Amino acid sequence: MVTKAYGAYAADKPLEAMDIERRAPGPNDVQIDIAFCGVCHSDLHTVRSEWAGTLYPCVPGHEIVGHVTAVGGEVTKFKVGDTVGVGCLVDSCQRCPSCADGLEQYCENGFTATYNSPTQDPPGHTLGGYAQRITVTEKFVLKINHSEDRLAAVAPLLCAGITTWSPLRHWKVGPGMKVGIVGIGGLGHMGVKLAAALGAHVVAFTTSESKRQDAHDLGAHDVVVSRDRDAMKAHRGSFDFILNTVAASHDLDAFTSLLKRDGTMCLVGVPEHAHPSPNIGVLIFGRRSIAGSLIGGIPETQEMLDFCAEHGIVADIEMIRMDAIEEAYDRMQKSDVKYRFVIDSATLAG
Structure with missing residues (x-):
């Protein structure tokens, strides 16, 4: 499925509009239309190859909030229309002691990150949330219980x-x-x-x-x-x-x-x-x-989201258009943000 996205083709190239492929939902998959995506400093480090091993094209983004648009036939936890989130992980081995303990971030066989991890999907590595939609296996999708008017400020909870x-x-x-x-x-x-x-x-x-x-x-x-x-x-x-x-x-x-x-x-x-x-x-x-400490596992992330919904906690954010990402990166390097940029994914449409 062709999806509009924003990413970079090389470390010394600015982020730009591109079309990417997303897989059709398999039996255990959830397809999500992305409403908002937070901007993490890890996005900047990765897309500009400040950390070794960036795979291009690189589409960052792992603070994702959106709505379910399709589910596979074996999905039981989510239905079309649900408000959901996706954080830093989209898969893990599910066999090691850490995965068994719900600590997938310490997967002893290597977790699959939301972007820049090897995958069978084109182009051979994961592409993140600077995009209109994403398909994720059910186990790594999270339920969002905040009100719709607070969803943009919920996005950074998925990492920060x-x-x-x-x-x-x-x-x-x-x-x-x-x-x-x-x-x-x-x-x-x-x-x-x-x-x-x-x-x-x-x-x-x-x-x-x-x-x-x-x-x-x-x-x-x-x-x-x-x-x-x-x-x-x-x-x-x-x-x-x-x-x-x-x-x-x-x-x-x-x-x-x-x-x-x-x-x-x-x-x-x-x-x-x-x-x-x-x-x-x-x-x-x-x-x-x-x-x-490294991020958190899926059960712990759901616990955090539920706690934040109960206590009215969200991040302090500044909303940006997708095409303002380079300016946001420059400001982020200067600590000129209180305290998280969030992309309005509707602006990917033009």
Whole structure:
């Protein structure tokens, strides 16, 4: 099925309109007309080959919200007209221990990403959500319960939301805990909202004094400018958990020293250059941990979406036309967005 899309034919070429092929729904497939697609920094890294291994043509996009237009004969969970989402994964082996535990993001045989993964569909690799429609196996489609007028702001939950929700849930964040969120961007702003909704006392860390009020507005109880040594020192040894969303190389010791005994700092941003080696003494003398976390599995993503619908949580977004994506990428590199761009997929029609 020919579908209008937007992508790039090479790393040094701008994104442009193109026609792509989508498979007709098989017995277990769900066909979705895409209404909105969030813009993730991973899209930029991939399409411009800032990460190795980009396959062209590259159509990014893994924060997808839309409506079901057809289902295969064996599909039981969805029907035509349902409002659904697709995140970073569209398949996995379904046989390994991680898949059996609903943690498909850690599939031991390699998951299939929504774009840039090998597939039997043309052109031989997956093409993402910067398109009018997509066909996905039922198991990797998610139910959206938010109201229709909020769907654009739901789209970033499929990556930014689950990337922060998964570690918050794994480390059992809740009432009585003091939780730090480092970085107030696409990921961090969702981390603040979710940690606060889970009942934690939330402290936001930012390098910019200008983001203080924004962080409070998002739900942070306290805000610390991390360049202020005295302000940082005042919180030493007091955090149960810190979620570090910053994708730039920086001094991790400044934050690990803020953890209580047995506290954990979880990293969800992958820096272009390695972080300076952490001070092992800081870890040893407090039995502190530095950990990492990758997106989330399908059951956990559905849990997050249901929680957000129940609590009225969505991302803070700026809507753009599809043909404004290059400008959006340039602004995103300058952190000039509060806090996620979302593409109105109707603009692909012209």
